[in-house]
Amino acid sequence: MEESREHVPEESDPRTPAGMNVSDDRMLDLLSRAEPEGIEMLYDRYSGLAYTLAFRVLNDAGAAEDVVQEAFLSVWRRASTYRSDRGSLRTWVCSIVHHRALDRLRGRAGGARRDVALEHAPMAVTSVSDTWDKVADVLARETVRRALDQLSVEQRETIELAYFGGYSQTEISDLMRVPLGTVKGRTRLALRKLRGVLEFQVAEGSM
Amino acid sequence: VISCQDADILAAAHSVGSIDADDETTLQLHLSTCADCRRAAGEYLATAARLPLALEPLQPSSDLRGRLMRAVYAEAEHASRRSAPARTAPWWQRMWDAIPRSRGFTVLAAAAVVVAIAATSWSVINSQDTPIAVPLAATALAPTAHGQLLYDRGSGGVLTVTGLSSPSTVAKGGGVYEVWLVPADGAPVPAAYLSQQPDGTWSAAVNGNVSSYSAIAATVEPAGGSRTPSAVRVFQAALTN
Numbered sequence: 001m002e003e004s005r006e007h008v009p010e011e012s013d014p015r016t017p018a019g020m021n022v023s024d025d026r027m028l029d030l031l032s033r034a035e036p037e038g039i040e041m042l043y044d045r046y047s048g049l050a051y052t053l054a055f056r057v058l059n060d061a062g063a064a065e066d067v068v069q070e071a072f073l074s075v076w077r078r079a080s081t082y083r084s085d086r087g088s089l090r091t092w093v094c095s096i097v098h099h100r101a102l103d104r105l106r107g108r109a110g111g112a113r114r115d116v117a118l119e120h121a122p123m124a125v126t127s128v129s130d131t132w133d134k135v136a137d138v139l140a141r142e143t144v145r146r147a148l149d150q151l152s153v154e155q156r157e158t159i160e161l162a163y164f165g166g167y168s169q170t171e172i173s174d175l176m177r178v179p180l181g182t183v184k185g186r187t188r189l190a191l192r193k194l195r196g197v198l199e200f201q202v203a204e205g206s207m
Numbered sequence: 208v209i210s211c212q213d214a215d216i217l218a219a220a221h222s223v224g225s226i227d228a229d230d231e232t233t234l235q236l237h238l239s240t241c242a243d244c245r246r247a248a249g250e251y252l253a254t255a256a257r258l259p260l261a262l263e264p265l266q267p268s269s270d271l272r273g274r275l276m277r278a279v280y281a282e283a284e285h286a287s288r289r290s291a292p293a294r295t296a297p298w299w300q301r302m303w304d305a306i307p308r309s310r311g312f313t314v315l316a317a318a319a320v321v322v323a324i325a326a327t328s329w330s331v332i333n334s335q336d337t338p339i340a341v342p343l344a345a346t347a348l349a350p351t352a353h354g355q356l357l358y359d360r361g362s363g364g365v366l367t368v369t370g371l372s373s374p375s376t377v378a379k380g381g382g383v384y385e386v387w388l389v390p391a392d393g394a395p396v397p398a399a400y401l402s403q404q405p406d407g408t409w410s411a412a413v414n415g416n417v418s419s420y421s422a423i424a425a426t427v428e429p430a431g432g433s434r435t436p437s438a439v440r441v442f443q444a445a446l447t448n
Binding site for chain 1 (some may be wrong): 215216222226254255256260261286
C-alpha cells in the first residue's frame, strides 16, 4: 500500500495540552512541514484566546466556535505564508480570528452588535490547565487593563467600538457624533499610547 | 497616493478592523511600496492583538478540538495523495482523486465515478488475467448491504455496495464508511472511503495491490477517517490471492 494516513486523535486529555510548553519556533517548524501536530499545538496554546475574542465580537458560542475552527484551518492552510518578521504567532492568530469574526458580524442581518465594556465581558468556566499558565494569564490581563486605563474615555470607547463592536470609522463617527478625522486621530493615538504603556510595563517585568 | 503620515492613520484603523473599504485599498497600495509603513502597520496589529488579553478568558467546547483536528488530518491526507507522483498512480485512481468528494457529488463527479467504474470493469474484462469479483458479506450492523469488489491481480479495484444507509444511522458519531485492506498478518491498512452516488449506491476506488491482502472490510469511522479501524464493521470479504 503506497499511502499511509495519520491518526486522527481522540479527544485529548485536557490536563496535558500539547502546545502549552512548546516554543513558537517548534510549532512553526511543524506547520511549515504540514505536520498536523503543529496546528494541534497551536490550538492548545491559543484556542482560549481566539475563542474569547470571537465570542466577545459575536456573542454567540456556536458562531464563535465556527470562527475559531475556520481561523485555525486557515492558519493550517496558509502556514507557509507566515513571516515571523511581521509579528508573532499570537498576533497572526488573533488577526485572522478578528477579521473572520468581524466578517461574520457584518454579514448578520441587523448586525447584532455588543457594546459591553471590557471588564463586563461574560464569565465562563475556564479550564486553564496549569497554575503557572493561569498566573501568566492573570498578569497579562491586568497589564492590558492597566494600559487601557491610561486611555481617555473617548479613546477607549473608540477602540472598543472598533475592535470588539465591529464598527467602521465612519459608523463610529456617527455614533459618537464627532468628525471622522477625530475618530481616526483617536484610534491612532490610543494605539500608540497602548503600545507605549505596554512596552514600559513589559520592560518593568509585569508582563 | 497618500503620505506616510496618512498611511499611519489608516494603518491604525486597519489594525482594529475599522478601516473603511476605500481607505483599505489606498492603504494596501501604499504598504506595497513602503517598508517603514509596513513595519508601523505590523506594530499596530501587534498592539491590537493584545486587546483580547484584557477579557475574562473563555474556553470553547471540548468538541471543537476534535472537529478541527479531524478536518486537518483529512486535508493532510488529501494533500499527500495529491502530491504523490502522478506516474505512480493508476489512471483510475487519478480520476477518482479528482472527484470533489467533500462537496458532495456533482453531476460531473458522479459521471466520473461511473466512468471510473466502467473503465475499470472494461480493464478487468479485457485484461489477460481472469477478473476477480468478490461478493461482500454483510454484518448484523448493516444486514441489507450487498455488493462486490471487482479487481485485477496485482492492481487496485472498485468496490460497489447497495443497501447501505448513512454512516451516522449505523453507528453513533459515524461520519464515513472507511474501507480497509487486511493483510495476512499485521494491522488493517486504510484504503478508501465509500462515497454515495446519486442513485444511492456506495462505491470506492480501492488503491494498491488488492490481491496481496487477505481480506477487505469497511467500518464506520468519525468524519475524516481513522488510522485504525473501529470494531463497527459493516461488511467484509475474503480475497483471492
